[in-house]
Amino acid sequence: MARIDSRKARRMMAQMGLKMDELSDINRVILQGDEREIIIEQPVVTVIDLKGQRMFQIAGGSLKERSLKREPSVPEEDVLLVAEQAGVSAEMARRALLECEGDLAKAILSLRKG
Secondary structure (H helix, E strand, O other), X not given: OOOOOHHHHHHHHHHXXXXXXXXXXXXXXXXXXXXXXXXXXXXXXXXXXXOOEEEEEEEOOEEEEEEOOOOOOOOHHHHHHHHHHHOOOHHHHHHHHHHOOOOHHHHHHHHHHO
């Protein structure tokens, strides 16, 4: 297999309209989805520009992943109101509010039925 020197390779890439640069000042890359986040520490990031289309290549670094699912919070006033109206404990009212996504009327009705 024939080797191509780097100067010749750069010239060929320039003729094709391809530019490559390394971003040396990047310390962290975060990929964020709806339910999780991927964090890459100390990555090697290369920008490839091909006729106006920019692509980023990420390599190396340490990888961490964390879940973004969070338990919704329920105001204490809502819990007390539902508990009083449905005649149940605060804990049952809190569970009902979480199941009903914070809808007070729906939580009260579900507790009165059950």
